[in-house]
Structures are given as C-alpha cells and as structure tokens.
Amino acid sequence: MTEKTIATVAAAEMPPADERPSRSLSQLAWIRFRRNKAAMLGCLMLALIVLFSYVGPVFLKHGYDEVFPSYVTIAPSLSPRPDPETLKEVAENAAKRARVTLSSFEVENGTYTAVIAGSKPIDPRAVRYFDRANEFENTQVKETAADQLSMTLTGHVDQEYFLFGTDNNGRDLLARVMLGGQISIAVGVAASLVSLGIGVLYGATSGYIGGRVDNVMMRFVEILYSLPFIFLVVVLVVFFGRSITLIFIVIGAVQWLEMARIVRGQTLSLKRREFVGAAEALGLTDWQIIRRHIIPNTIGPVIVFVTSVVPQVMLLESFLSFLGLGVQAPLASWGTLIAEGARNIQSAYWQLIFPSVFFVLTLFSLNFIGDGLRDALDPKDR
Amino acid sequence: MTEKMETVLDVKDLKVEFDTPDGTVQAVKGVSFSVSRGETLAIVGESGSGKSQTMMGIMGLLAANGRVSGSARYAGEELVNAPLRVLNGVRGSKITMIFQEPMTSLDPLYRIGRQISEPLIHHKGMSKGDARARVLELLKLVGIPEPERRIDSYPHELSGGQRQRVMIAMALANDPDLLIADEPTTALDVTIQAQILRLLADLQKKFGMAIILITHDLGVVKHVADRVVVMRRGEIVEQGPRDDIFERPQADYTKMLLAAEPSGHKPPPPPGSPVILEGRNVTVDFAIGGGFLAGGTRTFRAVDDVSIRLEQGQTIGIVGESGSGKSTLGRALLKLLPSAGYVRFGQTEISKFDRAAMRPYRREMQLVFQDPYGSLSPRQTVGEIITEGLFVHEPQLSKAERDARAVAALKEVGLDPATRNRYPHEFSGGQRQRIAIARSMILKPKVVVLDEPTSALDRSVQRQVIELLRDLQEKHGLSYVFISHDLSVIRAISDHVIVMKDGKIVEQGDTEMIFDAPRADYTKTLIAAAFTH
Numbered sequence: 001m002t003e004k005t006i007a008t009v010a011a012a013e014m015p016p017a018d019e020r021p022s023r024s025l026s027q028l029a030w031i032r033f034r035r036n037k038a039a040m041l042g043c044l045m046l047a048l049i050v051l052f053s054y055v056g057p058v059f060l061k062h063g064y065d066e067v068f069p070s071y072v073t074i075a076p077s078l079s080p081r082p083d084p085e086t087l088k089e090v091a092e093n094a095a096k097r098a099r100v101t102l103s104s105f106e107v108e109n110g111t112y113t114a115v116i117a118g119s120k121p122i123d124p125r126a127v128r129y130f131d132r133a134n135e136f137e138n139t140q141v142k143e144t145a146a147d148q149l150s151m152t153l154t155g156h157v158d159q160e161y162f163l164f165g166t167d168n169n170g171r172d173l174l175a176r177v178m179l180g181g182q183i184s185i186a187v188g189v190a191a192s193l194v195s196l197g198i199g200v201l202y203g204a205t206s207g208y209i210g211g212r213v214d215n216v217m218m219r220f221v222e223i224l225y226s227l228p229f230i231f232l233v234v235v236l237v238v239f240f241g242r243s244i245t246l247i248f249i250v251i252g253a254v255q256w257l258e259m260a261r262i263v264r265g266q267t268l269s270l271k272r273r274e275f276v277g278a279a280e281a282l283g284l285t286d287w288q289i290i291r292r293h294i295i296p297n298t299i300g301p302v303i304v305f306v307t308s309v310v311p312q313v314m315l316l317e318s319f320l321s322f323l324g325l326g327v328q329a330p331l332a333s334w335g336t337l338i339a340e341g342a343r344n345i346q347s348a349y350w351q352l353i354f355p356s357v358f359f360v361l362t363l364f365s366l367n368f369i370g371d372g373l374r375d376a377l378d379p380k381d382r
Numbered sequence: 383m384t385e386k387m388e389t390v391l392d393v394k395d396l397k398v399e400f401d402t403p404d405g406t407v408q409a410v411k412g413v414s415f416s417v418s419r420g421e422t423l424a425i426v427g428e429s430g431s432g433k434s435q436t437m438m439g440i441m442g443l444l445a446a447n448g449r450v451s452g453s454a455r456y457a458g459e460e461l462v463n464a465p466l467r468v469l470n471g472v473r474g475s476k477i478t479m480i481f482q483e484p485m486t487s488l489d490p491l492y493r494i495g496r497q498i499s500e501p502l503i504h505h506k507g508m509s510k511g512d513a514r515a516r517v518l519e520l521l522k523l524v525g526i527p528e529p530e531r532r533i534d535s536y537p538h539e540l541s542g543g544q545r546q547r548v549m550i551a552m553a554l555a556n557d558p559d560l561l562i563a564d565e566p567t568t569a570l571d572v573t574i575q576a577q578i579l580r581l582l583a584d585l586q587k588k589f590g591m592a593i594i595l596i597t598h599d600l601g602v603v604k605h606v607a608d609r610v611v612v613m614r615r616g617e618i619v620e621q622g623p624r625d626d627i628f629e630r631p632q633a634d635y636t637k638m639l640l641a642a643e644p645s646g647h648k649p650p651p652p653p654g655s656p657v658i659l660e661g662r663n664v665t666v667d668f669a670i671g672g673g674f675l676a677g678g679t680r681t682f683r684a685v686d687d688v689s690i691r692l693e694q695g696q697t698i699g700i701v702g703e704s705g706s707g708k709s710t711l712g713r714a715l716l717k718l719l720p721s722a723g724y725v726r727f728g729q730t731e732i733s734k735f736d737r738a739a740m741r742p743y744r745r746e747m748q749l750v751f752q753d754p755y756g757s758l759s760p761r762q763t764v765g766e767i768i769t770e771g772l773f774v775h776e777p778q779l780s781k782a783e784r785d786a787r788a789v790a791a792l793k794e795v796g797l798d799p800a801t802r803n804r805y806p807h808e809f810s811g812g813q814r815q816r817i818a819i820a821r822s823m824i825l826k827p828k829v830v831v832l833d834e835p836t837s838a839l840d841r842s843v844q845r846q847v848i849e850l851l852r853d854l855q856e857k858h859g860l861s862y863v864f865i866s867h868d869l870s871v872i873r874a875i876s877d878h879v880i881v882m883k884d885g886k887i888v889e890q891g892d893t894e895m896i897f898d899a900p901r902a903d904y905t906k907t908l909i910a911a912a913f914t915h
Binding site: 273274277278280281282297 | 740745748749759760761763770774775818
C-alpha cells in the first residue's frame with residue numbers, strides 16, 4: 001500500500017470531530033465550571049471581597065491604626081459622627097472651660113456657628129478651648145460684639161463616618177476589616193502556595209521513585225505529622241522572631257504534609273499509566289517524567305485541594321494570632337479581629353459581626369469554588 | 383427456535399441524545415427492533431455506533447446528560463422514561479444485564495454469595511436461608527467449581543472467567559425473560575470466551591429466555607446469534623437472520639465489517655539478515671507480598687528461561703493468554719524491567735546496562751502500548767507527545783525543526799498534520815494508536831516492541847493499523863516483536879510465532895507451520911477457540 005492510500009483510509013476513519021473547535025482538557029473544565037452557578041457566585045463574591053480589602057483603603061480616609069479618642073467603641077451607623085446633639089454638649093463643655101456661656105449653637109455643612117457670652121469681656125484666645133476638643137477644628141472669631149461680652153465663633157466640625165463602628169481603642173473598624181482581609185487573604189494564598197510547592201514536589205518525587213526512598217520520605221512526613229503543630233510554631237518563632245513572612249512559611253511548612261500525601265497517591269496511580277511507561281521507553285529521565293508527565297496530571301485534585309487549604313490556612317493563622325504568635329497589633333487579621341470581637345460581644349457586638357461576616361463569606365466562596373472545580377475537573381459522566 | 387414466539391422486548395424509533403457543551407449529540411437516531419422468547423439477537427457495531435447506549439437508554443441507565451425518546455415495550459409495559467418504580471420492578475428481575483468488565487461490575491467488598499442473593503431477597507422476598515440455597519444452585523448452574531466454598535469468596539479471589547460466570551448467575555437469579563449481555567466476553571481470553579458463550583447458549587436452551595448480545599466481534603455473533611442487527615453511527619444499517627447477514631449481506635457497511643478480518647501475510651526477511659535483538663535465557667521474577675506483616679517475600683516467575691532471536695526486518699509474534707508473561711518478556715527485552723539472562727542489541731550486550739547507559743539505545747528500541755487511551759498523556763498536545771523523544775535524543779533541534787519532524791511523522795502514519803495542536807481526547811481509538819506509533823517512528827528506531835497494539839481497536843481499524851505497521855516496516859526495515867492474544871492478527875503480521883504459557887515457550891516456529899500444523903496441545907486449543915466460531 002502506498003502512503004497515499006494509507007492517508008485516505010485514515011481520512012475515512014476520521015470522525016467529524018474536526019468541525020468542533022479544538023479544546024484542551026482545561027478548557028473543557030472551564031466550560032463545566034462556568035455552568036456551576038454556586039461556584040460562579042463564589043468567584044464573584046471572592047473577587048468583591050478581594051477588591052474591598054485591597055482597593056477599599058484607597059477610598060477610606062481613616063488609617064487602620066488611626067485612633068479617635070472621642071469615638072471609642074461606637075456602634076456602626078450611616079450618619080456622621082458626632083451628631084449635632086452631642087456636638088452641642090461638647091461646645092457647652094468647651095465654653096464652660098473658657099468660662100463663658102454658650103448662647104446658641106448651630107451646625108451646617110460641616111461648619112458650626114456658636115455664639116458665646118461672658119460676664120467679662122471675652123479673650124479671643126477662648127477659641128483654643130474649642131479647638132482642643134476633637135470635634136472642632138480651625139475655630140475662628142467671626143465677629144465680636146462692641147462690648148466684647150459676646151462673640152460669634154465659626155469653625156469646622158470634624159464629622160466622621162464610622163460605617164462599621166469603632167473598636168475599643170477608637171479605631172475605625174471598616175479600615176481594620178479591610179486590613180484584616182489583606183493579611184488573611186495574603187497569608188492564605190502565600191502559605192497555600194508554599195505548601196503547594198513543597199507538597200507537589202515532595203509527593204511526586206516520593207511516589208514516582210517509590211520503594212525505599214518512598215518509604216523513608218513518607219515516614220518523615222508521618223514524623224512531622226506527629227509533632228504538635230503549636231510546638232513547632234513556638235520553636236520557629238523563638239528562633240526566627242515574629243514576622244508575617246515567618247507565618248507564611250510556618251503554616252505552609254505544616255500544610256504541605258497533606259498535599260504531599262495527596263500528590264503521592266495520585267502519582268502512584270499515574271505511575272502505572274501507560275503514558276509514563278511510554279515516556280520511560282523514550283528514555284526520559286526520572287526528573288523529566290515527573291516534571292512533564294506526573295505533575296501536570298496531578299493538577300486537578302491538587303487545585304481542588306488548594307481551595308480547601310486556603311480556608312484552613314486562614315483559620316490556622318487566626319488561631320496563631322489568637323495565641324499571640326501571629327499578627328501583632330496594630331496590624332490585624334480577620335482572626336485577631338474576631339478574637340477581639342468575641343471578647344466584647346456583650347458591649348460591642350459589631351466588632352464580632354463585621355469581620356466574621358467577611359470571613360465566613362470568604363470561606364463559603366472558596367468552598368463553592370472548590371466544589372465547582374472538583375466537579376469540573378473530575379466529571380463522573382464523561 | 384421455540385414454538386412460542388411471543389415478543390419480549392419491542393423497541394420502536396428509539397432515540398438517545400446527549401447534551402454537550404457543543405450542542406446536542408445524537409448517539410442513537412431512531413432504531414427499531416424486537417426480540418422474542420428463546421431468541422438470541424446480536425447487536426453488532428464498532429465503537430461509537432450507539433449499540434450500548436441503545437440498551438442503556440431502554441434500561442434508564444444513561445449518564446446524567448443523556449435523554450431518551452421513542453418506545454420500548456416489555457410485556458406491553460412502556461420502559462422509556464418510565465417512573466423509577468416501574469423500572470426497578472423490571473430491571474434486575476425481568477430484564478437483567480451483564481457487562482464487559484466483570485471485575486468492575488462486582489463490588490469488591492462483598493462476598494459473591496451476598497451479591498447474588500441481594501436481588502433475590504430484594505425482588506422475591508426470599509429468606510436468607512432460601513436465598514443461599516438458590517445461590518448455590520445458581521453457582522452450580524453456571525459451572526463454578528466447588529460452589530460451597532466459592533459462595534463465600536470475594537471477587538478478587540476468582541479468575542476473570544469465573545467472575546463473568548458469577549455475573550451470569552446474578553443475572554439469572556430471578557428467572558429473567560431477557561438477558562442483555564454487553565460485550566460479555568471481550569475482556570476474556572479466547573478459550574474462556576468460548577466457554578462462556580457455550581454456557582449462555584446452554585442456559586438459554588434450558589430456560590428459554592431471550593438474549594440480546596451486544597458485541598463488536600463478528601466471530602462471536604456467528605457462533606451464537608439467531609438474528610443480527612448491524613448498527614453504525616446510531617442507525618441500523620441492516621437487520622435479519624444470521625445466515626442472511628453473513629452470507630448475503632446487503633449493506634456495504636456490513637460487507638466491509640465481514641471483510642475486516644486482518645488478512646494478507648508479511649513477506650519474510652531475506653535469508654541471512656543480521657540478528658538485531660537477541661535474548662538468551664531471559665528470566666523475570668516479581669516479588670509478591672512481603673508487606674510489613676506478611677512474612678517473607680515470595681517470588682513469582684513471570685518469564686521463565688526464554689530465548690528469542692530477532693533478525694532485521696523480521697516480525698516475531700508472541701501469542702498467549704493473559705498472565706502468560708508475553709508483555710513482561712517484551713519489556714524485559716527492552717530493559718524496562720530488571721531481568722536475568724543475556725540480551726544483546728546489534729553487537730552490544732545490554733543486559734548489564736543501567737538506565738543511564740540504556741538511554742542512548744532507547745531511540746533505537748521502541749515500545750508501542752495496547753491502550754491508546756492510556757498511553758497518551760491527556761495534558762499534552764499531539765505535537766508535544768510525538769516530539770517528546772526528540773527532546774531526549776536530539777536536544778539540539780530547534781522548535782521549527784521539531785515541528786517539521788512532527789508534521790512528517792503524522793503524515794507517515796496517515797494523520798492530518800494540522801491536528802498536532804489538538805489533545806488526545808479529541809481523537810478516536812485508531813487515530814490515537816496512530817499517534818502512539820508516530821511517537822515511536824519519529825525516532826527512527828530499529829526494533830519496535832508492539833504490545834497488543836490492536837487489541838483495543840475495532841476490527842476495521844485494526845486492519846488499517848496492521849497495514850500501516852507492515853508498510854512502515856517495509857519502508858524503514860524495522861524489526862517487530864508483536865505481542866498479541868489475537869491469533870488472526872498475529873497470523874497477518876508475523877514471520878515467526880512464539881506461543882507462551884505460564885512464562886514458558888510452549889511452541890515456536892514459522893507462522894504457517896504453527897497455524898497449519900500445531901504440535902502442542904495448548905496451541906491446538908488456542909487455535910480451535912479462536913477460529914471455530
């Protein structure tokens with residue numbers, strides 16, 4: 001048979017597959033993923049939370065460590081602080097200190113107008129007493145009565161919005177929650193990547209080489225498993241001091257154990273697949289086979305596992321922070337915020353609610369995404 | 383056939399569709415047939431013809447994205463899209479199924495007695511004691527040796543043929559009116575295959591049920607069917623009594639199927655060709671058991687003192703049933719397994735080489751696998767797959783040069799080079815096997831070990847692949863070691879045949895000699911089982 005006839009025979013055998021667009025496995029998985037509403041909702045939610053945490057601070061004028069002594073532990077509200085009622089009280093107090101009386105007080109568009117009266121001529125320096133209060137700024141004498149017994153003062157009212165309320169130190173909870181999000185998400189992602197890197201390499205190597213090497217490597221993993229996690233963390237913190245980077249590494253270094261096991265299990269089954277045998281027959285080295293054949297084919301279960309590692313890591317981080325081994329004030333993570341909120345649950349419920357809501361939403365989103373990915377990457381009906 | 387010709391299952395205009403991201407795929411496009419009591423109806427077709435999906439659709443066992451329409455009546459009752467209650471009353475009791483892979487159809491965690499008695503207790507409300515007695519009776523009926531002992535075995539303790547017998551016992555437990563057998567013998571060795579088919583025929587004679595046999599194997603059909611339905615691409619091409627189909631086929635497709643048996647012979651290599659690969663006293667031992675608590679290891683001798691001489695341009699066919707050590711021998715010759723004995727390639731002794739020392743020789747000694755689905759990495763494009771060997775053996779090639787080589791290799795195996803950016807899952811089995819062949823051929827090897835390269839393929843595709851292999855051999859002066867359990871394939875491609883059993887060579891000789899005048903009893907049994915039906 002000539003080459004030409006072979007080609008025609010093969011063409012006859014060719015199914016009409018060519019009319020369809022060519023798709024890789026990951027593209028097919030993406031199509032399945034997109035049809036999963038819960039997972040897509042999770043993606044959207046997660047994107048919004050990330051935006052909120054990382055872009056939010058740009059639009060917020062309060063820093064996360066800015067203290068407002070006048071507004072300690074105030075409840076969340078949509079109206080500005082302080083409200084006119086309390087302002088009047090503040091002004092009265094200021095007037096009292098200046099030994100004058102407040103005869104009228106009005107607030108309009110962020111400026112206030114106060115008329116004060118005294119029994120003796122008023123010293124213009126009385127404005128200082130007003131400025132000394134947190135709420136007033138740039139107080140100026142607008143006009144002075146001819147007898148100097150009364151005076152009209154104007155100045156800015158420093159009105160602040162605390163949509164999420166403030167904490168016990170008078171810091172804006174909104175800014176704190178954003179910061180907490182940044183740190184929690186960063187820790188979650190970075191530590192998961194650390195565990196991913198170590199776990200995949202370790203597991204694939206152990207599983208692929210097998211035999212005695214596998215035995216030794218996996219026993220080592222089991223030994224690490226049996227060490228109490230906290231003990232390990234305390235030792236590492238004592239040796240290397242506290243820092244966020246260290247938290248990334250510590251958590252990643254603990255989480256990779258499970259990843260290594262999963263990847264090893266995958267590798268053991270992949271190793272028996274014929275394409276690995278074919279690669280061996282082509283003369284690829286062990287390392288080339290691991291890199292080109294084993295690791296790319298473990299990616300499905302690994303991605304799914306990562307989506308469950310991220311929340312786990314975030315929980316671990318909050319646990320460490322709770323023990324005082326993690327993020328230190330004035331920095332905060334959702335974990336520390338929740339711990340703090342839990343202590344003040346009776347006096348200031350919002351300190352618990354806001355960080356918790358964000359944390360829970362993030363965990364839910366990640367879980368939905370993980371579920372969606374699992375269904376997309378490992379469909380039962382193919 | 384029996385005197386009462388009542389219809390058991392009547393299928394009219396049955397359609398099965400699947401929703402995929404690319405729109406609806408019609409797997410079955412309106413088929414009609416019926417089967418009567420005591421009759422065996424064979425549904426024949428190649429993979430993708432919709433023959434299995436037809437039955438799955440009737441039984442309500444389609445995948446989640448499948449839809450079925452039309453009509454299938456069992457004893458006047460409509461089964462298509464029937465409520466689950468109705469289906470469950472019929473499935474497993476009046477209509478039962480046996481599947482291709484008996485290992486995966488049996489739950490590995492239950493003793494077989496329990497698996498068989500479950501439908502009895504469930505459908506018939508038998509007591510446990512009665513059910514056990516009935517199970518024993520069934521196991522005897524399907525010819526399981528020592529049923530009293532086997533009833534408490536787990537599936538892994540049985541051989542493939544015995545597992546299929548257990549499946550049949552399970553299917554018979556409730557005296558079905560219709561037995562649907564979906565490729566019941568495809569996973570079995572030829573000798574076992576013949577036994578199972580005989581068992582089915584005997585049981586049918588005894589109980590008078592109808593059998594629908596779904597298969598791609600015309601040899602099986604010819605042996606057992608009363609009537610034949612030929613399917614292609616979801617449509618019925620032709621149906622009629624067996625003899626009409628085999629002797630007076632009307633449709634071209636049926637004629638093509640009937641003629642698809644691999645044919646032709648390979649011209650022998652010129653006498654005095656140099657020996658390119660030689661193995662002397664090759665022995666392979668596997669350690670089994672030897673876990674932490676299992677005590678000492680035992681060794682299992684997979685290949686026992688086998689010698690083989692492959693000349694340039696020659697094809698040696700190695701035949702044997704599963705477990706005969708034929709694949710192990712092939713791998714041992716390529717030094718992919720640790721083995722004892724002497725192996726030389728050309729003038730070089732390679733039996734003492736380690737992996738690194740073997741590497742330069744790898745490109746000259748290639749291996750092609752059986753399973754075209756498993757042997758291609760699903761995450762690489764076809765282009766990446768076939769050029770992989772070049773990375774190792776010709777790392778100096780530029781990307782463009784590699785691509786050019788890939789195009790040439792794909793053309794050589796009869797595939798469109800434009801498909802090299804596609805992924806393996808988009809190709810049919812035959813095309814995948816061509817890709818696997820291209821992956822080996824791109825390295826211009828001297829020796830290729832082909833491990834059941836055609837066993838997973840349809841007959842018509844098989845024939846094309848064999849022709850392709852023969853052409854490539856002629857063109858490049860290749861030497862093949864061709865491993866197969868399929869005697870007709872071996873006959874069409876080999877110069878020299880080695881028959882193996884339990885790791886030993888039973889008989890060897892020139893192809894014609896082995897097939898025309900076998901000496902060993904085992905060879906005679908094999909040939910009888912393969913060609914009589």
